[in-house]
Amino acid sequence: MPNKKRTAAAAAGIVLASALVSFAIWPRMLSSGTPVVNVYCAHDAIFADAIFDEFTRQTGIKVAVTYDTEATKSLSLVDRLKREREHPQSDVFWNNEQLGTMDLAREGVLEAYKGSGYERIPAIYKDPDGRWSGFAARMRVWIINTKTTSPDRDKIVAFFQEHPERCAMANPLYGTTLTQFSILWQTWGPGRLKAWRAEMRKRGLREMAGNAPVKDAVAEGVCAVGWTDTDDFFEAFDDKKPVAMLPLFASDGEPSGSEPQYTVVVPNTVGLIQNCPHKTEARRLVDFLLSAETELALARSKSRQIPLGPVDSQKLPAEVRELALSVPRGYDLRKLETPRRECIDWLKSESRR
Amino acid sequence: MSLATVCAWSFVRSVAVALFAAFVSQPLANLLAAWGEPVARGVGEDQRDRSRRRAAFLRRGAVWGLLLAPFLVPPLLVGYAYYRPALMLVHYPRTTEAVYWVVLFLRFFAAAVLIRVFAPPSPLSAEAIYCQRLLRHRDDRRLVRWTADILTWLRGPGQPSIAAFAVIFLSAFQEFEIAALMGITAGDVQSPASWTVWLFNWQAGGAPLSESLTFAMTPLVYELAVIVPVLILLGSWMSSPWRVEREAEGNSRSRFASEIFLIGAALLVAGGPGLIVFRGALRGLQSRAATAPLLPEIGIAAVIASTALLFIGLLCAGALGLVPRRLRGGIVSLLCLPGALGALVLSMGLLWLFQQPGLQSLSQSLVPVVLAVTLVLLPRSLILTAVLGSSRRAHAAHCARMLAQSPSAAQRRSAAGLIDDLEVRRFFWAAVLVWYWAYWELTAPSILAPPAATPFVVRMYNFMHYRQDDPLSVMIVASILVPLAGIALLAGARRFVVRWVL
Numbered sequence: 036m037p038n039k040k041r042t043a044a045a046a047a048g049i050v051l052a053s054a055l056v057s058f059a060i061w062p063r064m065l066s067s068g069t070p071v072v073n074v075y076c077a078h079d080a081i082f083a084d085a086i087f088d089e090f091t092r093q094t095g096i097k098v099a100v101t102y103d104t105e106a107t108k109s110l111s112l113v114d115r116l117k118r119e120r121e122h123p124q125s126d127v128f129w130n131n132e133q134l135g136t137m138d139l140a141r142e143g144v145l146e147a148y149k150g151s152g153y154e155r156i157p158a159i160y161k162d163p164d165g166r167w168s169g170f171a172a173r174m175r176v177w178i179i180n181t182k183t184t185s186p187d188r189d190k191i192v193a194f195f196q197e198h199p200e201r202c203a204m205a206n207p208l209y210g211t212t213l214t215q216f217s218i219l220w221q222t223w224g225p226g227r228l229k230a231w232r233a234e235m236r237k238r239g240l241r242e243m244a245g246n247a248p249v250k251d252a253v254a255e256g257v258c259a260v261g262w263t264d265t266d267d268f269f270e271a272f273d274d275k276k277p278v279a280m281l282p283l284f285a286s287d288g289e290p291s292g293s294e295p296q297y298t299v300v301v302p303n304t305v306g307l308i309q310n311c312p313h314k315t316e317a318r319r320l321v322d323f324l325l326s327a328e329t330e331l332a333l334a335r336s337k338s339r340q341i342p343l344g345p346v347d348s349q350k351l352p353a354e355v356r357e358l359a360l361s362v363p364r365g366y367d368l369r370k371l372e373t374p375r376r377e378c379i380d381w382l383k384s385e386s387r388r
Numbered sequence: 389m390s391l392a393t394v395c396a397w398s399f400v401r402s403v404a405v406a407l408f409a410a411f412v413s414q415p416l417a418n419l420l421a422a423w424g425e426p427v428a429r430g431v432g433e434d435q436r437d438r439s440r441r442r443a444a445f446l447r448r449g450a451v452w453g454l455l456l457a458p459f460l461v462p463p464l465l466v467g468y469a470y471y472r473p474a475l476m477l478v479h480y481p482r483t484t485e486a487v488y489w490v491v492l493f494l495r496f497f498a499a500a501v502l503i504r505v506f507a508p509p510s511p512l513s514a515e516a517i518y519c520q521r522l523l524r525h526r527d528d529r530r531l532v533r534w535t536a537d538i539l540t541w542l543r544g545p546g547q548p549s550i551a552a553f554a555v556i557f558l559s560a561f562q563e564f565e566i567a568a569l570m571g572i573t574a575g576d577v578q579s580p581a582s583w584t585v586w587l588f589n590w591q592a593g594g595a596p597l598s599e600s601l602t603f604a605m606t607p608l609v610y611e612l613a614v615i616v617p618v619l620i621l622l623g624s625w626m627s628s629p630w631r632v633e634r635e636a637e638g639n640s641r642s643r644f645a646s647e648i649f650l651i652g653a654a655l656l657v658a659g660g661p662g663l664i665v666f667r668g669a670l671r672g673l674q675s676r677a678a679t680a681p682l683l684p685e686i687g688i689a690a691v692i693a694s695t696a697l698l699f700i701g702l703l704c705a706g707a708l709g710l711v712p713r714r715l716r717g718g719i720v721s722l723l724c725l726p727g728a729l730g731a732l733v734l735s736m737g738l739l740w741l742f743q744q745p746g747l748q749s750l751s752q753s754l755v756p757v758v759l760a761v762t763l764v765l766l767p768r769s770l771i772l773t774a775v776l777g778s779s780r781r782a783h784a785a786h787c788a789r790m791l792a793q794s795p796s797a798a799q800r801r802s803a804a805g806l807i808d809d810l811e812v813r814r815f816f817w818a819a820v821l822v823w824y825w826a827y828w829e830l831t832a833p834s835i836l837a838p839p840a841a842t843p844f845v846v847r848m849y850n851f852m853h854y855r856q857d858d859p860l861s862v863m864i865v866a867s868i869l870v871p872l873a874g875i876a877l878l879a880g881a882r883r884f885v886v887r888w889v890l
Contacts, residue, residue: 044889055695058754073839080850099840102850113593118597118743124752124839203478208589241478244571248475257478386389386590 152325467569502568668861
């Protein structure tokens, strides 16, 4: 009798082990039969999850998402997509910025698709060939601790130049700070940007791991002023921290009035992957992401993303309505392909020193 | 800052932490050895003896709990807890660096203590060393005497210290999660630096994998510079047939100091994070601010951990049970080598491997991540299995097995209980420990997990970079409690299963 039981226990163990190994080799076996779309997503999971859930609810298509970590920013997904070009694993790339997506389009990773959503986005925020389109944007802003500094533009710009040791920005190698640096590379020229950064670092400007730590440092009063994005600002604002924001102009730092005051509007972008395995489902997701419904949902989320296409403005939160006024004044990021590449090369050579 | 500079700094930090841990672990190991002495039990035992025995048992459990708590707290939670203090110190990089040193030390010193407690004692007794000194010529120069003393120390009483130093050095040198969350950077201006963060950022910055792997050679050289001499030194220790029994030392003052230290370490590395997370979770539940507890992701982490545990069990049993004794050292070293590279370098290597034409189809499965977790945990698991094997009471277990053949059901039940106590329970908890490490492993899945199979720990790491708030605390507590509930169920069922099988 005990022998029979031992055999049964051993058999149960083998079955369990086989099940584990099978699942390890083929993790999607549990969802076989359900339509699915694979997405690489650089947008914050806490906000993107709700959008994907709604898409699945409406269409019945399951969304398998690979998120980027805050630490790696979107660049690791961009790199991954380039590596997988011959054997694409993802169907859709939802990037949280524009320049990396443009890079992918240039390298032939993205496929042209002009669906229903594409038409409603302004020309400045989409690829004329339809390989990608922007939607629901963030904006670069000054975040100011109101206990230590008053939110006056001229004073803030002067304070940043005079007291960099009390100011913070994120590592410019990634994300929206890279976008901002690419703009400076183009508008200031490489020489001036390099000299400016060297000088500011020497004088103690804090370069933090990301925009969220910049926001935290200013919200906690550790730094007085910083550069961050609107979504990070609103987190501190919702937590009732003593913070205020001012839109960051591409020309901040220039003598007043010397250039038109462009805002730095950084849209989310979406693109269809060339030769992706689930093209039909992927197109439906791209249309869904570029719809007014998604833009409204993201505007009403805690991150307050700014709609780029036409939406019912009455449904927008007041602060987003105000931010939306800056959209037509956004810097044309499509001109930044070369500056971005050169800027990354420079920043990487700096970190190797 | 260049990788060479960052590596050199990480090396200095890790050596300092390891030296200090190796030094401090001695009195703590003595404390544990003193508490490890069996408390007499027998005929004529009265109420007072029983109370004393129970109190000693509880105190021993408390001391072990305090020792292991900092070591077992997931590094992610430690980094999460120290994110805000590190942020407040942004203008004081030296203080941040000092805090990181202290956190590393408090987190890893338990490993040094465990090595001293469980590793074979010195092959040279104090008497032997004394006799050796007597045999020296009086007119030997001081330098010659010192050299002889150092060589004796290296060959004898110093060997547990060397083993402890090497393990702590590797753990501290390869540390990534706490550094990343504490804002230890890749060497940006006026901030502490870590090579793991440097390399991770370099890879994340879109560098070709081959380039990142080339860069990984620099830290590898530093690791080998420590591992190779240590293996040569310890080789003679592990193969020496002579064993001198360890003597428990320590007066009541050093015992008191050790206990205070253990309480402080447990509070700083385990208590602090625990308090932040559980208080936040309570507030989150009260305000109903909790979000979904990542159940599918917890399930994926559990599958990865269970599959890795399966392979680890097979490899450990094979290497330590089936391989002939003369080949064992080589096979075990070979199995430990990939894990000794650290999760970051190993995962990047596997990423490259699974991008090769023949293996690319597996890159979308859990195979790469399971393989990485298995290899990362193999060194620790092999040590654990070897320790359990060496402390096995073979004769008693054999008798219990013979009793299990008895025709009497009552005797078979007793035998099942004995076998559970002598054999199953220890390996069960060792397996739980390895599973727990695998479940909380972050670096390998963050690099190798396929779409739709991201374990909770990667998602959580992502969230932890954004904020420290109540809903996230609810998620963290759920990620701790869900597997704990499963482990409790299995632990409860274990005895019944053993009885049923026997």
